Amino acid sequence: MKYRLGLCAGILFFSCLLFGCREKEEKFEGTLTISFITIGKGDAFLIETPDKNFYMWDTGKKEDREQILAVLQKKGVKELEGIFLSHGHKDHAGNLEMLLQEYSVKKLYLSGKDDAWYKKTDAKALAKEYDVSVTELAGGENLDLGGAIGEIWLPDKTNYENENNNSVVMRLAYGKTAWYRFYFRWKRSKCLFD
Numbered sequence: 001m002k003y004r005l006g007l008c009a010g011i012l013f014f015s016c017l018l019f020g021c022r023e024k025e026e027k028f029e030g031t032l033t034i035s036f037i038t039i040g041k042g043d044a045f046l047i048e049t050p051d052k053n054f055y056m057w058d059t060g061k062k063e064d065r066e067q068i069l070a071v072l073q074k075k076g077v078k079e080l081e082g083i084f085l086s087h088g089h090k091d092h093a094g095n096l097e098m099l100l101q102e103y104s105v106k107k108l109y110l111s112g113k114d115d116a117w118y119k120k121t122d123a124k125a126l127a128k129e130y131d132v133s134v135t136e137l138a139g140g141e142n143l144d145l146g147g148a149i150g151e152i153w154l155p156d157k158t159n160y161e162n163e164n165n166n167s168v169v170m171r172l173a174y175g176k177t178a179w180y181r182f183y184f185r186w187k188r189s190k191c192l193f194d
Contacts (some may be wrong), residue, residue, distance in 0.1 A: 004151075032047070032049060032172070033047070033048040034178070034179060035059065037071050039060040039064040041061070041091050042091025043062050043091070044064060049081075049113055050146055050174065054079070056082050057086070057170070059086065059093055059094060059096050060092070061094040061095070062132060063149065067139055068095055077103065078103075078104075079104040081106050081107065082107040085108070085168070086167040087166055087167045089164070101130070106133065107134070108132050108135070108138055110135070111166065111168050112154075113138065113157075138154065139152055139154030145193075151171040153169040154169070
């Protein structure tokens with residue numbers, strides 16, 4: 001009797017392990033695509049979300065206008081859900097005004113902590129001129145980007161000696177895949193990841 005009871009308990013235990021204790025597997029439909037636009041010094045990435053919306057991460061230099069427009073045209077971009085600016089240097093924000101002129105843009109994402117890099121690119125004034133809402137990021141946000149999640153990180157304080165170290169950092173995650181975009185000198189970025 002003890003043997004049968006033990007055998008039944010064992011079968012029940014292993015059945016629970018095999019069948020009843022599995023994690024519910026999330027199903028992800030669609031594809032997250034990041035197009036790295038070749039512009040040399042600076043950054044410009046086009047993000048296509050699983051729900052077929054488009055975001056730009058940085059806008060390159062003014063002289064990169066044709067490369068950026070060619071990629072957006074090839075990808076069939078009609079409007080941008082948003083533009084993220086890591087920081088306002090001309091090699092990252094140089095085509096902001098052009099994109100606001102050429103495309104319907106719903107939102108501009110900027111650092112809410114960094115006041116060092118808006119000297120040459122007044123992104124808030126441009127957004128106001130083109131009737132684009134501005135989201136000032138504080139760090140710690142988890143933004144729903146059409147099925148992907150953008151986790152935002154910002155440094156604790158403004159660095160006036162090296163403005164690059166004030167950049168917005170994003171971890172873009174979809175399913176089991178993640179992409180990081182940051183622009184820091186190693187000394188500064190190390191403290192974010194320690």
